[in-house]
Every structure is written in C-alpha cells, then in structure tokens.
Amino acid sequence: MLNEIRQILVRVGNLATPAESLAEEADLYDAGLTSFASVQLMLALEEVFDIEFPEHMLTRRTFASIGAIARSIGELTPHEA
C-alpha cells in the first residue's frame, strides 16, 4: 500500500521533495503539498483504493504523511489493514 501511495504522490502531489525519497512519516506539507494538490491526492486515493473519505476524515492530519494516509485507508478497509 505504501508504494501505491508513493506512486500517487509522484503523479498528483507536485512536491518539492521527490515522493520516492520521502520517509514514511515525513510531513507532506513541509515537503510542499499545497491545498490544491492535497485535494487532487484525496481524489486519486479514493479512485485507486475504491474508498470514500467521510467528512470527519477530511483534515490536515489524515493526509499529513504517507504513513498517516495508509492508516486512514486501513480504517476504511478494515479487512485489508
């Protein structure tokens, strides 16, 4: 899952730091994730993992790092987590 998230970040994240070299818990906003790109990231995650983020998960913290994203997706797909 982490690799898939990384690939999505490469595609839509538009980061200043390359997503390939980011640590699992590195702050994506510090790496240059903008408000616009974070929405594109959410849409791509919903598409690839076939999920829908509920309103209460649409916060900065949910998408703060690759690890945080993986944990959020895990919460939405419990049997795969």
Place this chain on the structure above:
Amino acid sequence: MAAVEQLTPESTVQRMRRVAEIAARHAGEVDRDARFPRETVNALKQNRLLGLAVPAKLGGEDTGIAEIADLCGMLGQACASSAMVFAMHQIKLQSLVSHGLTAEWHRNFAREVAARQLLLASSTTEAGIGGDLRNSICAVEVDGERFALVKDAPVISYGSEADAILATARRAPDAPSGDQVLVVLRAGQDFTLEQTNGWDTLGMRGTCSQGFKLSAQGHVDQIIPKPFSEIAAQSMLATSHIFWSSLWFGIAADAMARAQAFVRAAAKRQPGNLPPGALRLAEATAKLNDMKSTVKTGISRYETARKSENELSSIGFAVAMNNLKVSASTMAAEIIQLALLITGISGYKNDTPYSVGRHLRDALSAMVMISNDRILANTSNLLLVSRFDTSLLG
C-alpha cells in the same frame, strides 16, 4: 454610589463607544486625505483596547472572538479605515496568542503588547508570489543566534505607523516556497522600511497600505516555532474573515441607519403618507439581518472548531470560512447600494447627514481584499471532496 461605579471596570463596549465617537469625528478627513486615523489609534491605546486578546496572566483581558468581532463592527459604523486597522491588529494578535505563547520570547512580547498597547501590522504578501500569502520568495537567513530578512512587500497596511510587524518568510534559503515561518519585528530596533509605492485608492483610504522594502534582522527567538502553514489554517484565515466581515457589517449597518433616518425624516414631513423609500428600507433591513446571521454563524463555527485542532484544519471548516468571506463582502455592498437608492441624491452627496458614498467605496474593498474569485476557486477545489452540510443543527 460614585465609589461603587469606579470599582466596576468599564466594559469593552463602553470603551469602544468612546473611541468610535472620536473615529466618527475624523472619518471624513481620514478618507479625503488618505491619512492614518491616528486619533482613533491613540484613543484605542488610551482605552486599552489593543491588548484585549492577551491572556489575563500576561496582562491582557482574555477577550473572546465574538466580543472582539462586535468591537470591529462598532468601529466599522464610525470609520471603516479605523476599524480595518483595529481588525488587522487583532488578527495578528490572535496569531500570536493562539500559536506563539509556547516560547518565552513571545510570551514576553505579548506582555509588552498589553502593557504598552503596541499596534501590530502584518506583512504577508510579497512581490512575485501572485497574492498567495501561503508562498514566500524571501527567506529568513540564520547565522548563529541572529537572522536577517529582506522582503519586497507591495502592501504593508499602516507599516510606518505600527509598533511591530509580523512578517512571513521561508524558513531558510533552501526551503520550498510553502515552508514558511512568522517572525515578530519591533519598530525602532529590528527593521527599516523604504517606501516603494503609495496608497491612493477608491476606499479604505486611511489604512495607508503602502508598499515597502522591509529590511530586518533580529534574534532567532523572534521566529514563532509553529509553522506558518498551521497558523494560517488554524487562526489567521478564520480570524481575518470573521473580523473583516464584522467590520463590513458595521459599515452596512451605519449606511442602513442613515437610510432609516432619511425615511423617518421624510415621514415626518408628510404625515399619513408612507415615504417612497420605506419599502426599500424594509427589503434592505431583511438583507442586513441575513448578513448579521451569516457573520454570527461564522463566529460560532470558529468558536466550536477552536476546541479541536483537527476540526480547525478540516476541509469543512475551510469551506465555511471561505463562504463567510465571500457572502459578507457581497452582502455589504448590496445593502449599501440599497441605502443609496433609499437616500437618493442626499445619500449620493458627500456633505449631508445621509451620505453613504464613503460607506460604498470602503465596502467595495471587501471583494478584492483577497479576491472573492481566488477564494471561490479555492472553495471549488475543496468541494471536489467535501460534502455540503445539510443539518440545521450544526
């Protein structure tokens, strides 16, 4: 009796009423000459209204958002430029007290703001970033315990009148444009300003939002530890939209008061007849009430969200604050135009008790002060994932 009264501290509203009287007296001249409303600011200092948001244990009054918003509205009824200076100061103070009090230097500075009633200004926009305050070109350059910063700021409202400027910059020369910090710079010791352009505008002429080249240096402790991205998302954008909307409400409310006075005077001249403007007055009053509800809803949304950092950084909250700004700015101009329609030539002229020209010019700043189109573009992006809240309870 008199002794008892002296023991009761004056409310903020009583103190602001005094300031507003002074502001109203000079509002015409401030507007005409595009000069800083120094009488208002001196009165704000004398009435100790600049340190309200500082915690009581640091010498402030722990005043909440709703009460400060109301004070912005009161001053907005008297002089919009004065109210905007007051609001911008309060926005910076919210950034400081909400995010800066973990560090000793900033606690001492907050104490000084309350004790000496320091006026805070803001330097966020920068030449070359296209108006997006979440990006900086300039960077803080740290050398040991000192830092240096040079910023080409197309606008620093009342920059040359402020006692301190809170400025954004990239964290370091090699940091990405969005990795910003907020630094506190004190007038007279930390920075110099070189004016680069003027402020001859349609309205809000007294904010003196000239352009400056800001050259600063200071101790690294003056840099607020919390990233500016979080300060912006969790307090600055929200308090900006709330305090601005409140003062725009004040401008609209005063224009409506003039329209009502005009209709009442007409009714007294012709007893038994409903004056022609009366129907429009009813329509405009409903709109003013809508605007008040919009602003109050925004305030209570922020007060609820403040209890949780997660809620403050949620997309739903960002959408709500964006909507507040776009709605309030649009409504203010609409209401004042109705006031103009009601007051007619008397309202259009600049020298009658019913003049609303200054109100209209001041309120038109609202839609370009962070352009409504920019905000709508931001909201439309957020709405690709966020859903509309259909509950009437939340």
